[in-house]
Amino acid sequence: MTDSNEPEAKLEALSDIINSSAHQAIAEYKKTGHGVPSADATTFHPLDLTTDTLALKKAIRLLEGAYHQLSSILAPPQHTVMNLVFNYNWACTGVAFRARLADVLDQHPEGLSVDKLAEAVNLDKVKTARVLRALTLMGCFKEVRQTVERDIFANNRLSLILKSANNVGCYTKLHSQDGPKFAGVVYETMIDEEFSRSHELDKAPRVCAFRKEGMKDPYYEAMENNQEKRDVFHKAMLGQSEVLGASAVLHRRKTILGTIYRVVDVGSGIGTFSTPLAKMFPHLRIINQDLPKVMAQAQNAWEKNAPETLLDGRVEFIPINFLEDAPVVGKDVYYLRHILHNWPDAEATTILRNIRKAMGPNSRVLIHDCVIFHTLQRPSVGTNGLNVAPEPMLPNFGAGSHNTYQTDLTMWLIFNSKERTLEELEIIGAAAGLALTQVYDLVDTMLIEFRIAGQS
């Protein structure tokens, strides 16, 4: 029998996980009846366009986690550590999106020479080619070589994401433009007397970076007064939802949402969650609550995208400042997606306290956010719906949980807030009179249920 403590046996076990998870992913694609995607594909695979990819995401979490763990053991450490730093993919993606390279290539499915592409977007051809080559290496865009004319590029399944109309493209812009600016001052904020020990909203690295540029920019308040910023942000939120596969919750209504009739989407945005919810479940009464200007924007978006749901008054739009007021009272579910992670503990507790005031005896709060686990933490399998990676993987899936831990850092950079551990969520819940009752693992994100504390 293999001794699992032997280093070589561990490497073999990681290789096996890579193999079996790749086969699980292949099976998910095949289930659609459309085969597997190819590296040369120039269109999306039907599975790319569905909203329930939980099984695929579970396979990819294992694949990426096991692959990175194996590679970091086998590669020279100098190589692996440099890989952590030596990475300008964000800059190249930013150029491709902002210059609309994928939009232009979309008009030329057979490919376009970089000279013509660069001319079309008014950029230097040599620099444009370097950006595209760096991305092509990572599978985004493809190079179509011909005998006479070299450097001909075309779109592929990955670069289609970078078209200007794509929600995820918009989300990449949000990260590639400001993220590096804020990340660039992280160490500075960690040693600066004013910023270093503060967990206050106005001591985020974003504030430090903007201050250096002579700007003040309270995030959501600035957005309330800037329609263009609001438009980009809410489109990016649709993109974030796609990336995190957050709609998986809609496909597990019976297990997760249970028997409900009245849902309040607290901090609904333009309806990233509530619009598909209303479309899928016509019996539900849905109340969207967000800042006043966002509510006006939401109403326009619903009239455009889901007019049929507005006919009988079962969808409402009620402005709120959730830091000051309670949402509408006595509903079955108060759903908060990507809300608490925007706020440091003091404000997050205030939001929960305000919701607690509105809850009836059977109301539930559903927090939909990323959840942090320590690399050595092995919560018991099956209880609370948590998945744990198989040995010898890191229990929290290591690099397979990349999105969760990068989102945590993003929250720090922008808001001085964080993704929380289950224990941290329990603490802020308890401070608001709520008890954690259930957890559902949706890969990248989790759904955490709270009820009024002290009820059986």
Ligand SMILES: C[S@@+](CC[C@H](N)C(=O)[O-])C[C@H]1O[C@@H](n2cnc3c(N)ncnc32)[C@H](O)[C@@H]1O
């Ligand atoms: C990260 S977005 C999430 C939106 C939506 N739940 C989703 O998943 O796409 C956070 C939302 O909180 C809203 N928000 C921020 N501050 C608020 C406040 N004080 N009162 C009510 N809503 C607020 C923002 O307008 C934004 O729509």
